[in-house]
Amino acid sequence: xxxxxxxxxxxxxxxxxxxxxxxxxxxxxxxxxxxxxxxxxxxxxxxxxxxxxxxxxxxxxxxxxxxxxxxxxxxxxxxxxxxxxxxxxxxxxxxxxxxxxxxxxxxxxxxxxxxxxxxxxxxxxxxxxxxxxxxxxxxxxxxxxxxxxxxxxxxxxxxxxxxxxxxxxxxxxxxxxxxxxxxxxxxxxxxxxxxxxxxxxxxxxxxxxxxxxxxxxxxxx
Ligand code: ADP
Numbered sequence: 001x002x003x004x005x006x007x008x009x010x011x012x013x014x015x016x017x018x019x020x021x022x023x024x025x026x027x028x029x030x031x032x033x034x035x036x037x038x039x040x041x042x043x044x045x046x047x048x049x050x051x052x053x054x055x056x057x058x059x060x061x062x063x064x065x066x067x068x069x070x071x072x073x074x075x076x077x078x079x080x081x082x083x084x085x086x087x088x089x090x091x092x093x094x095x096x097x098x099x100x101x102x103x104x105x106x107x108x109x110x111x112x113x114x115x116x117x118x119x120x121x122x123x124x125x126x127x128x129x130x131x132x133x134x135x136x137x138x139x140x141x142x143x144x145x146x147x148x149x150x151x152x153x154x155x156x157x158x159x160x161x162x163x164x165x166x167x168x169x170x171x172x173x174x175x176x177x178x179x180x181x182x183x184x185x186x187x188x189x190x191x192x193x194x195x196x197x198x199x200x201x202x203x204x205x206x207x208x209x210x211x212x213x214x215x216x217x218x219x220x221x
Contacts, residue, residue, distance in 0.1 A: 007030075010116065015116040015117070024207075031086050032086075035072065039053045065096040092184060111193075138159075
């Protein structure tokens with residue numbers, strides 16, 4: 001692996017992972033590897049993967065660990081991630097995925113795991129008002145819509161409600177987070193990699209706290 005910063009961002013649905021990851025990827029000039037975004041692109045492009053993933057995603061169910069990790073493993077081997085570093089968003093989200101990742105890159109293949117902590121009642125509020133760009137994934141809300149007529153400020157794509165942001169799918173995804181992903185807090189804590197950040201602060205404060213945590217973890221500016 002290369003010498004750049006290598007991060008995992010954990011947090012419930014709606015904790016602000018996507019927003020922070022985009023900012024972090026600019027700050028450190030590293031690719032933002034989001035399994036959700038990769039899978040949504042596969043669904044849009046009607047690939048074989050998209051055909052498998054679409055119905056599971058709409059229902060709020062997880063895809064198989066081996067399938068997910070083979071996609072991620074391939075992505076991590078591309079030159080940008082292999083030389084500059086990366087941010088993993090939405091993966092690993094089970095202990096099996098974390099173990100498979102560790103097999104590939106080693107315990108020290110990750111510099112820091114950021115755990116964005118937000119109370120469930122707050123994320124529920126954020127998820128019901130969340131809107132996303134269908135093309136680039138930019139995140140808006142009914143309180144902060146794009147400037148013009150629900151078209152994306154970045155790319156002009158259509159800004160819509162995600163198909164899995166229905167009450168039923170949200171509850172299912174949050175339950176899966178609790179059962180499958182929360183154990184990763186202990187997993188990475190035991191490896192001395194975990195930093196928990198209060199994700200209920202405003203986005204700028206979360207970003208500053210995250211950058212400070214990464215600086216401490218990597219001892220570089
Ligand atoms: P969220 O975290 O809000 O549920 P994501 O955009 O990260 O949304 O993922 C959307 C969907 O894609 C998930 O509900 C799941 O079906 C699938 N998915 C994404 N990442 C993974 C993963 N690491 N393991 C299994 N399924 C995944």
